[in-house]
Amino acid sequence: MAEIQSVAVIGAGTMGNGLAQSxxxxxxxxxxxxxxxxxxxxGLDNVRTSLARFVRSQKLSQEQADASFARIHPSTALAEAVANVDIVIEVVPELMELKQAVFRQLAKAVxxxxxxxxNTSQLSITAIASAVDRPEDVIGTHFFNPVVLMRLVEIVRGLRTSEHALEAALELTRRLGKEAAICKRDTVGFITTRAIVALRLECMRMYEEGIASIEDIDHAMRLGFNHPMGPFELNDFNGLDVGLxxxxxxxxxxxxxxxxxxSLVTRVKAGMxxxxxxxxWYDYSDAKTKLEH
Ligand SMILES: NC(=O)c1ccc[n+]([C@@H]2O[C@H](COP(=O)([O-])OP(=O)(O)OC[C@H]3O[C@@H](n4cnc5c(N)ncnc54)[C@H](O)[C@@H]3O)[C@@H](O)[C@H]2O)c1
Structure with a gap:
């Protein structure tokens, strides 16, 4: 397939600005x-801050950072912005109706x-694709937060996703210097969400059974398995409501x-x-301290 030179990113939030920067x-x-x-x-402020960090740590020169920033063209006119690009990535909030509405707009304009x-982390690709008359062009590319640092792209095929769409997603992954894991069937939780949630829920049950403290479970997973964050720390980072x-x-x-x-349900009810x-799971009002109720 032809090389990807241009992309439109729909949504400039946490994932969208990271993806635009990458x-x-x-x-x-x-x-x-x-x-x-x-x-x-x-979104652009976040990109600027992140690029400055790359310059400070000497991973980019000031010229490279400036050139990267200049390649991002912000717009509120979706149809115009997507009309001539090689690939589009939708990164709007995780709501099926919103995503389907965006895809209907995209299908008319590209x-x-x-x-x-x-970039859905768990919605059905097949269901999102059902909103358009060319479901073969729709595919899941699940990037991870923070996008500029995380190397994985979980690529998910919908029931009607074409080989062409799969190749394009793989080409984009390669172009961004990332690596793909392909989820062959569009199933709830794909590979990564299903696996991490299973692990996290079991850790919560261990805590509830009084087998170990939150801190010791996190400590065990970090040191024993080289996880950069323990399951409770990671859940605090991503949001307990999202986890629930x-x-x-x-x-x-x-x-x-x-x-x-x-223990998870109650915390979410309490707004924690x-x-x-x-x-x-921890208290962040001052320095991070453990919170066990
Ligand atoms: N945050 C994460 O850690 C993470 C990780 C992996 C995947 N995801 C997935 O990525 C997607 C985006 O998540 P996020 O955390 O970046 O959300 P976010 O709320 O930070 O950003 C979403 C952005 O989309 C914009 N938006 C809403 N409707 C729009 C529309 N019709 N057209 C254009 N823009 C619109 C919002 O204004 C907002 O800026 C979700 O599907 C989420 O599940 C998030």
Whole structure:
């Protein structure tokens, strides 16, 4: 397939601005789309801060950082921004109806045959693709946070995804200097969410059974398995509400083994959602301290 030179990223939030930056650092021309100027500005501010960090750690020269930033073209006009690009990646919030609405807009505006990827972490690719009349061009490209540092792209085939779309997703992955793991069937949780949630829920059950403290379980997983963060720390980083939603949809698909433990449900009810709310499994109001209830 032809080399990918340009991309449109739809959504300038946490993942969207990281993805736009990764693409720009790889030399691609990037259209970055959001619904309002202020969301674009917030995304660009994050890119600027992150590029400055690359310069400080001497991974990029100032010239390379400036050139990368200049390759990102912000826009609130979706149809215009996607009209001539080689591939589109949707990174709007994890809501099926919103994603389907965006895909309907995309399918009308891109060149025929342009691959349209979604960064969903758990929604069905097949269901997202059902919103458009060319489901063969839709594929899942699940990037990880922070995109500029994380090397994996989990590529997920929908029921009707074409070989061409798979090749384009692999080519994009290669172009960004990342590596792919292919999920051959569009199933709830794909590979990574299903595996990490199973591990995390078992750790929560161990804590509830009084077998070990939150800190010791995190310590064991970091040192014993070289995980950069323990399961509780990672859950605090990603949000306990996000973790609970993941568990509930996995339970619907695979049964009681994914049933969320009470310690998780209660914390979410109390608004203890992790770092973003100041407390979750740990307390972040001051320095990080353990919180066990
Ligand atoms: N945050 C993570 O750690 C993470 C990791 C992997 C995958 N994901 C997935 O990536 C996607 C985006 O997550 P996020 O954390 O970046 O969300 P976010 O809320 O930080 O950003 C979403 C952005 O999309 C914009 N948006 C909303 N509707 C839009 C529209 N119609 N057109 C254009 N832009 C629109 C919002 O204004 C916002 O800036 C979700 O599907 C999520 O599940 C997130």
């Amino acid at each position: 693409c720009a650092m790889a030399g691609l021309t990037v259209g970055l789309v959001d619904t309002e100027e202020r969301f674009l500005q917030r 060149k025929p045959g342009t691959v349209m990827a979604t 939603n993941n568990a509930l949809s996995l339970r619907d698909a695979y049964g009681e083994r994914f049933s969320p433990p009470q 959602l992790g770092r973003k709310s100041g407390a979750g």
